[in-house]
Amino acid sequence: MKAESQIAKLKRKQSELEAHAGRPDDWTSDDDDKEARNTSLAQTIYADNRKRARTAKADLEKLGPLQPAEERADRWRLCAAAQPLYNQPSDAAVYRANAAAFRTFKRRLVATVRRRRLEDAARQRLTAALYAEKLAAWVREVERIEALPKSRQRAAKDREFYEKVFPEIRRSREERERFNRAGRLIKSDVEMEEVMDGIQEQENEKQKLLSLAVIPPPMLDEQRRARVFLNRGGRIAEPLVLHDDLANQNVWTEAERQTLDERYLQHPKQFHALSAALERKATSECVRHYYLSKKQQKYKERLKKARTRGRGRGGPHPCAVCQTQLEHHGQSRPLPAAHAASYGLSERDLPGDARVCAACRCRSVKRRYSHVKCPIPTCPTPKFRVKRLRPLPS
Incomplete structure (x- = not known):
């Protein structure tokens, strides 16, 4: 080892x-x-x-x-x-150079920061004193105006009016007056507890108002107010030149206009769907083209005509009940075989494409609900003519 x-x-x-x-x-x-x-x-x-x-x-x-x-x-x-x-x-040499420069002007920097802080503190004290002086003058003026006989009469009249409309205002005033009277003469422990509860409630209300109050930022001094920042990032020096350039950039061919017109009737004002049908156009370009050409192309009028044609398609056909000749399907509704008995027809004799006009359908609905009365006794509407949707609560 x-x-x-x-x-x-x-x-x-x-x-x-x-x-x-x-x-x-x-x-x-x-x-x-x-x-x-x-x-x-x-x-x-x-x-x-x-x-x-x-x-x-x-x-x-x-x-x-x-x-x-x-x-x-x-x-x-x-x-x-x-x-x-x-x-x-x-x-690094740069680091050492910066450290040496900082040691050179550190004393001046600290002195400048200290001086500015002292100036800000003095300015805030002066502002607070000026505010307190003006507040005291304003309170004295308000008290003088409220002490006038006309002001007292007007206040009493307004208080009487509002206490009639809002009874809770009167109750709160009476409770406050009773609390002030009880504060002078306290005869029992119960009254003492009521006074303490009132004081606690007033304190809570005061704290609530203080929490809701917003303290505005202090006013800046003249030197800081003189510094103004002007944002010229979105400034357009020549708007007409920019407008002409956009007109040259957003060029639409005849095929693209035709595609937009056809798609607009299917998807009105759904520009993301319109741009999806156009390969070289973005949604913003479709929006711009629509608002620049809607007066000439009359998109809304064409859309109304297309919807009217859609409601009126189907061609002439007779009503299965009264045999009245109708121009298009917009004047009638399909008649299912299960509803044939309510119109007095047989399911076997009813064709598959049977339709009923609006007049026959309304008469059938009235007959179906003819036994229903209006549930409200004071209703001026004649009886046996109101469709009762659901029973009233008991």
Whole structure:
């Protein structure tokens, strides 16, 4: 066991000597001491990276030829030897220059910030004092106006009117007056509890109003008010030129116009569906073309005609009940075989495409609900003519 431990110590010593021999000539023990004193994780990582970089650079420098005394080192050494070691941001020259500049004007910056804060505090105190003075003057003026006989008569008249319309206002006023009277003369514990409850309620109401109040931001000083930001990002210097350019960009062919007209009758004002039918047009282009051409193309009138034609299709046909000749299907409704008995017809004699006119259908509905009376006794409508939808609640 002793022999093995001695062999391990010798091997460790050999590795340390080899590492020491591989270090460059300018290596000092101060670097190791500094790295050992690093306590933070970031500094430990930086130190380890520097050590690895020095080791790699030392290995590469061994490969280069010996430099002559009369020549410069960068002409005979390899390119890797001229590369910088691993640096952190504080090692950069720009960082050091910024730190030096900050140390130069730090005192002036702190003095400026302190002076501005003192000025803001003084201005806020002055504004608060001015507001308190004006508020006191306003309160005195309001009290003077309310003390006038005419104002008292008008207030009493208005209070009487509103208390008639809103009885809760009168109750709240009476409770407040009773509370003020009870506050002067308290004869029992019950009255004391009522007074305490009233005080607590008033305090809660006050806190509620304070929570709902919005404190406006303080006014800026003259120097800050002088700074104005003008947003010219969306400013259009020549709107007419832009309008002409858009007219040249949004060009519609005759085939695209025809497709839009046909699709509009199927999907009115559904521009996403219209643009889906056009390969080279976006939804915004369809919207713009519609509003620029709707007066000339008369889309709404064409849509009304198309819907009217849709309701009137079907051609001439007779009514299955009164045999009246009708012009189109818009004047009648289909007559199912299950409803033939309500019209006095037989299901076997009823054709498959039978239709009934509006007049015959209304007479059938009236006969069907002729036994139903109006559920309201005071209804002026004649009886046996109202369709009762559902029973009244009991």
